[in-house]
Structure formats: structure tokens, C-alpha cells
Amino acid sequence: MSTRQAFQTLLIYRIGVTLNYQIIMVAVGWHIYELTNSVVSLGLVGLAELVPYFAFALYSGHAVDTYSRRLIAAIACSIHIGVAFFLVAIALNLMSPPVPLIYTAVAFLGIGRALMRPSYTAIFGQIIPRAELTRYTALASSVFQICVVAGPGIGGLLIGFAGLSWTYCLAGLCAGVGLYGAWLIQAQKPQLSTVRAHFFTSFLEGFNYVRKHELILATMALDMFAVLLGGAVSILPAFVKEVLHAGPETLGILRASPALAAVITGVILARKPMLYNSGRYLLMSVAGFGLAIVGFGLSTELWVAASFLMLSGCCDSVSVVIRGSIMQLTTPDQMRGRVSAINGIFIGSSNELGALESGIAASLMGLVPSIIFGGIATIAVVTCTYYLAPQLRRLHIADLS
16 A cells, blocks of 8 residues: 555544544534533533543553554544434433533543544554655644534534534544544554553653653643643633624634634645744744734634634644654654653643633633633743743754654
8 A cells, every 4th residue: 555545544534533523522512501601611521521531541552552553543433433422312312411421421532532642643653654754744734624624614503503413413423434444544563572561661661752852842841831821712602602692603613713724724834844944933833823812812703703713723733733743753653652642641631621721711810811811821831932942943854854
């Protein structure tokens, strides 16, 4: 199988699971807010996903470096399918009480994501030659962002016109497509004996590698704090209702706006990768993300809010491609699962903790002030990183290839 064919097969898996997750999360956010009318409840959705994600992420990294990566990908898809149809039953009032059961479903979704992230990253690094990693990373990012555009858009529209049960049902079918893709993947099981160690020993090996690698550690920390402080997506249902006074269709538009810009940016980066001054571009993109969040928080019209979210997506796409290239080019194949899992804890936990932080901050400071504060804090994190991580700001990806 050629590199292009292998990449396309892997994308079937990634597209199916990503659409499933995006549709479910936009539907769950609307479902929870409709039931509770509380921004804190929206934040608790993130916490419900975070705890099991945290619990399983490190072991999943060890498993990916030890067992069949394709099998782990298939298990992740199966969990996503089960969650979707469990939520269908809740939406049809076949199970109650709905709120704790929705949080339970989200918890299982966290387990599925804990398995999906390192399996995808490890397989990607295994099938793509080093010389082409930056270009394929940009292409993969574009495809991912297309799913992030389509998922919330489809989810928001389907909630408005067909209801939550059909929305969750479609999410389950998407995960079924992902399962088909996982079955087609051709990736060898790791053969190196070093990953046959006890889980704790294996985890420490991966942790020490990250801890001693300044470039990886700085990249992870920068993204973690930026997502933790600058993420406004989790409270979009509240923003749509309280600021824009609109419905789920508007929520779908806003959720899709940053990803739409990210798709365009990813295509450009695939043709013209940032191989030089990469570290400076990374820092500038995260700072731009923070500025865009501030602008979004000040918006009172749909087109203004969507424009600033598009700017945030453009900046985030640059960050994703550069960070992905750094992680792939600096990690040995036999450690991809564990390093990806540790990175997932940095990034995945910051997404969920960021959702909780956004909900609590909105309840304490007010919705709009909390968004503005998050954007300003993101810019402060970039400033600190610029001075504390000289290796990152001097980075040229061309030197890593």
C-alpha cells in the first residue's frame, strides 16, 4: 500500500470518529443547557469527560506501544458508537434521570478519546515518511478541521429541524464509518522489546523522555495553557442564548466558524509549510488566538462573532500544524503512543478543565468578562513562553527533518 493510500485509509477512521465526537458534543451542550439553564452545568460536561480520560490516557499510550494499534483504534470507535446510541435512548426519554446519564455518556466518550488519540498519532507516524510529515500533518489538520466545520454545523441544524434523538443517531453512524476505517488500517504491531515492560516502567520511560526534551515540553505547556485559558467553545450555547439571543442553528454556525478558517489555512500550509522560523510563527499564532478570543468576547452581532472565531481558527491551524510536526519529528516510533498520551493529557485535560474553568468564570465574572479575561491570559502565557523557552522561539522545523 502506498503512502497516499495508507493515509487515505487512516483518514476514514479519523473522519468517522471526529464527526461522531463533534456532533455529540454540540448536541450534549444544547441538551444540558436546555435541561439546566446553567453555564456551570456546561462546564461540568468537560469535567465528566476529563476524569475518565485522565484515568485511561496513560495506559492507552502504553497499550498503543505494546499491542495492535489497529485493534485499539477499533475499540475506540466501538465505544463512540455505544455512547451515541445510549444518548439516543436518553433523548427519547427511555432512560432517566437525563442529566446524570448524559454526564455518564460523556464519561465513556472520554475513555474512547483516550484510546483514539494515541492510536491515531502512532499509526500516522508509522505510515508517513519523515520527509513528508509536515505536509501530511497540514493535510490531516485540514481534513480534521473540515470535520469540525461539518460536525457542529450538521449537529446544530439537525437539532433545530429533526431533534436530539436523530442527531445522536447520526453521530453513531459516523462512528460506524470510523470503525470500518480502523478495520482497513494496515499498521504493524510494535515489535521492540523495550515496550514489553510493566506499565509503570513503560510510563516512566515516556514521562522522562518528555521531561528531558525541552522542545516537546515547552510545546505541550504552551498549548495546554492557551487552551485552558482561551477556550470559549464550551460556553457557546450560553453566548448564543444570552448575547446573540438565537437558537441552535446559530450555535452550529459559531462552532463551525473557526474550523472553516482552519481548513483554508491548513491547505495553504500543506503547499507552503513553515519550515523556517517555525517557533516564532507558533508563538505568534497562539498570541493571535488570544486576541481573537478577546474580539469574540466583545462581539454583539453574529457576523462579528463568527469573524473573530474564524481568525481564532486560522491561528489555531498554524499552531496545530507546527506542534504536530514537532511531536512527530522528535519522537521515536516505539514511544509514539506514550508521548502522544502524555501530550493528550496536557491538551485533552486542558480542553475539559478549560470547559470547567469557563463555566465557573462565567458564573463568577459574567459571561462576556470571562471570555475577555481568557483571551488576555492566553497572550500573557505566550509572553512568558517566549522568554522561558529560547529553544522553541529559535526553532526551524527544517532542522528536525
